[in-house]
Every structure is written in structure tokens, then in C-alpha cells.
Amino acid sequence: MVNQNRILSLFCFAGILTAVAVIADEPAAQKSLEQFNSLIGEWRGIGQPRRGSNAGAWKQTGKWVWDFSNDGVALQYEVTDGQLEHTGRLTFDPETSLYLLDMTTPDEQTRKYQGDLVNDKLTLETSPDAEGTAHRITLTLLNENRTLVLHEQKEASQQRFFRVAEIGYTRAGVRLAKPGGGQPECIVTGGAGTIEVTYKGKTYYVCCSGCKQAFEDDPEGIIAEALKRRNQQQSKDN
Structure with missing residues (x-):
């Protein structure tokens, strides 16, 4: 009985330490995500497969909000009429100092990206899938009212990423x-x-x-x- 109580106490202590660690990480995660405060709100976007060309271009809208649910602090976004993305949840992992993005596509595929922020550019990549295809997103914060999101892809036989399309976002309405x-x-x-x-x-x-x-x-x-x-x-x- 003594050993059982000791084991139970150890499990409880480990649980408390885990909870404390999670709580301690939340301020660090929020502070890192606050660098993207300019994204909060509604946006109008134009997607272009080819830079400077309207061939195959489309219009879409997006909305970013903060989320403080039990899953931890995050930035969430939802896209309407998009061809490459539908929803996303951006978080920050203080242990690895990496940003993590869970994204769903219009055809309900899910992708997990990770990367870091350098000079106002957030570059996120997926691991290669079963076919060896990897995806990359580069989010560039131009200013309070303009943001670029570049989607790229690399097949197993390719050495570098190639452009899929870029979405140029303009803030909807006046700040x-x-x-x-x-x-x-x-x-x-x-x-x-x-x-x-x-x-x-x-x-x-x-x-x-x-x-x-x-x-x-x-x-x-x-x-x-x-x-x-x-x-x-x-x-x-x-």
C-alpha cells in the first residue's frame, strides 16, 4: 500500500509540473504571436498563379481572430472562396522557438507546417507526404493594410520549391x-x-x-x- 501511495503521489506531482509548464509557456507563446497583431480583422485577397498576370486569378476573403481556448493561445483564420486554404490555426512552441500552423484546404485535406519569422517574413514548411511532396507558405507583413501569402510546392523529384500562387491581401474597410x-x-x-x-x-x-x-x-x-x-x-x- 505504501508503494502504491508513493507511485500515486509521483503521478500527481508530475501532473502538477506539466500543468505549471503549460501555464508558464502561455505568456511566451502569446508574446511571439503578438508580432502578428496587424493580421487581426477582415481582408480581401486576390490569388495569382503567375506574378503580374490575371490568368487563372481569383478573389477571396479572409478573417483573423485571437483564440484563447483550452488548447492554448493561437491565431485562427478562415478563408472564403479560397482555392488553396480554408482554415488555419497558428501557434508558437516556446520549447523549439518555432511557429506551427495547422491548415485545412478547400477539399478538406489537413497539413501541418512549422517554421520561423525572419525580417517580417514567416516561412513555414510541411514534411514530405507519402508521395514525397512538400508544401511551403511564406507570409510577408508589408504594413497594417497589406499582406502577401506565397504558396509553393516541391515534388520528390525536385530540388527546390516552385510557385503555386500568391495571394495579395488588402485590409477590408478602414482601420x-x-x-x-x-x-x-x-x-x-x-x-x-x-x-x-x-x-x-x-x-x-x-x-x-x-x-x-x-x-x-x-x-x-x-x-x-x-x-x-x-x-x-x-x-x-x-
């Missing part, structure tokens, strides 16, 4: 606020605050439905974290 400059800031992520929320008679701003839900679930925790983030930034500035 209501930008980070900094005294304009509204999302209290959850520090991005552009475009949606009003209230707590105890005071107005705050969030950037998307995901952040709105996170604020409503734990307003005091979110406010405390935002204050901590602001104080840290002020300390750096001084």
Missing part, C-alpha cells in the same frame, strides 16, 4: 485604430483596439471576438496583465 499614438489599444494583446468592452463602468478596447471572449471570461486578470505589461514597457523606455 479604426492603430497601436500606439494615443489611439485605442487592445487590452488583451496590445494590438489595435476596435471593439468596446466595459467592466465596472469603465470602457476598454479589444481587437477581435476572441479577445472579447477572453476579457469577458476574466476581466480582472486581463486588466492586471495589461497594467503589468504597460509598467514593463515604461521601465524599458526609461
Whole structure:
């Protein structure tokens, strides 16, 4: 009985350590994903198989939101009328310092990408599938209102990736606020605050439905974290 209790205690202790590690990783993951705050919102896109040519081109729309579900913090997007992608979930793994993308295609295929961000370009690749085909996505953040997503593919017999198509995105509508400059800031992520929320008679701003839900679930925790983030930034500035 003593040995059984000891084993049970070890399992419980291991479970606690795992839970603590997951919680500790969440701030690091969110901070890395906050570099993509400019993606939050709705976009209009034009896909071009060939650069500068309208042959085979198509139009699509996309929407990015924050997700703070039990699966961990992530950026989620959904594409309408797309030919290459339908949904995606972007996360960050602090242990490997890699971004991970789980994507579904319009024909319901699933792909898992991983990669890193260098000079405002996020390059993600899949491992070769059963036929030896690998896929690559390069997401380039041009500015608050323009983003490029390049899709490439490499067959087993090929040495390098070749272009499939590039989607040029333009933000739908006018940006209501930008980070900094005294304009509204999302209290959850520090991005552009475009949606009003209230707590105890005071107005705050969030950037998307995901952040709105996170604020409503734990307003005091979110406010405390935002204050901590602001104080840290002020300390750096001084």
C-alpha cells in the first residue's frame, strides 16, 4: 500500500509540473504571436498563379481572430472562396522557438507546417507526404493594410520549391485604430483596439471576438496583465 501511495503521489506531482509548464509557456507563446497583431480583422485577397498576370486569378476573403481556448493561445483564420486554404490555426512552441500552423484546404485535406519569422517574413514548411511532396507558405507583413501569402510546392523529384500562387491581401474597410499614438489599444494583446468592452463602468478596447471572449471570461486578470505589461514597457523606455 505504501508503494502504491508513493507511485500515486509521483503521478500527481508530475501532473502538477506539466500543468505549471503549460501555464508558464502561455505568456511566451502569446508574446511571439503578438508580432502578428496587424493580421487581426477582415481582408480581401486576390490569388495569382503567375506574378503580374490575371490568368487563372481569383478573389477571396479572409478573417483573423485571437483564440484563447483550452488548447492554448493561437491565431485562427478562415478563408472564403479560397482555392488553396480554408482554415488555419497558428501557434508558437516556446520549447523549439518555432511557429506551427495547422491548415485545412478547400477539399478538406489537413497539413501541418512549422517554421520561423525572419525580417517580417514567416516561412513555414510541411514534411514530405507519402508521395514525397512538400508544401511551403511564406507570409510577408508589408504594413497594417497589406499582406502577401506565397504558396509553393516541391515534388520528390525536385530540388527546390516552385510557385503555386500568391495571394495579395488588402485590409477590408478602414482601420479604426492603430497601436500606439494615443489611439485605442487592445487590452488583451496590445494590438489595435476596435471593439468596446466595459467592466465596472469603465470602457476598454479589444481587437477581435476572441479577445472579447477572453476579457469577458476574466476581466480582472486581463486588466492586471495589461497594467503589468504597460509598467514593463515604461521601465524599458526609461
